Amino acid sequence: MGSNVASRHHTPSIEWPTLFLSGVIYCGWIAVTAFHAHLSWPLLLILGAWLTAWQGSLQHEVIHGHPTRKTWINDAIGFPPVALWLPYVIFKRDHTLHHATPHLTDPLDDTESSYLSREGGLPHLLVALEATLAGRMLFGPPIRVARFWLDEALRARRTPGAWARDWAPHLVAVALVLWWLHHVGMSLGTYVLCFVWPGTSLALIRSYAEHRASPHPEARTALVTDFGPLALLFLNNNLHTYHHLRPDRPWYTLPALYRASPNDFPMAPHYAHYGVIFARFFLRPHDRLIHPAPLLESVTRPRTMAIPPAA
Secondary structure, three states: OOOOOOOOOOOOOEOHHHHHHHHHHHHHHHHHHHOHHHOOHHHHHHHHHHHHHHHHHHHHHHHOOOOEOOHHHHHHHHOOOOOOOOOHHHHHHHHHHHHHOOOOOOOOOOOOOOOEOOOOHHHHHHHHHOOOHHHHHHHHHHHHHHHHHHHHHHHHHHOHHHHHHHHHHHHHHHHHHHHHHHHOOOOHHHHHHHHHHHHHHHHHHHHHOOEOOOOOHHHOEOEEOOOOHHHHHOOOOOOHHHHHHOOOOOHHHHHHHHHHOOOOOOOOOEEOOHHHHHHHHOOOOOOOOEOOOOOOOOOOOOOOOOOOOOO
């Protein structure tokens, strides 16, 4: 399920719903930040979190070759660093590797695995803190940002040239975002607390139960048959088995793909909606922390904690 199967001949050269959505997200972000002083803080928090998570979902969409057939246009749409902390180029590289691996969930081979290969140490403590959905939403954002930045600091020492190529454009774009926030009178603290942290928390709801370690490859990718607001927020990536089967398909076509063959993945974990995930895992871990059978013979590569979002 991790390969790009079929070609794009059934999709238009320009996917207008995604372009329209891009305009809604970025115009919405500009409007909310510009008029934040006129909004109550609960409303600012809701709108800021939604827009930040929504842009993360849009980034995921453009990584897979949407909404045009021109990579540079797609990358330009996904590039703006609304969440500040994660360079788009690194998210794209890691997510591409995630789809390419035949060993989904293996922490030594899957760049987006949340499992550990062994017990002990600070990594074990941090993963334990975000093992429940409540922990993931509350502690997950600072933990993932800190781990990602630590990994990137180590990479900067090993390969400073490659690191600079990844980070220089991102930092320039971050400076522009910070200039805009200063221009409209929003403090960085307000932006982090009302946009970045809660937006990352929302994104982590999607990624929390979408993969599960299993000896059977067909059982490693979950399916949440939710067509409510969270499905819109996640751009139907809750239909994750179908996304892995057809990553070339635009987000707005996935529900029809699912409805045409709803029983294609009998071994996949199934959840009727996100309320089921909250009920089961809000205060209980989704799975064990240690991967049951890590590929110890795999070549370990530097891990990042990309979100999807990001996955």
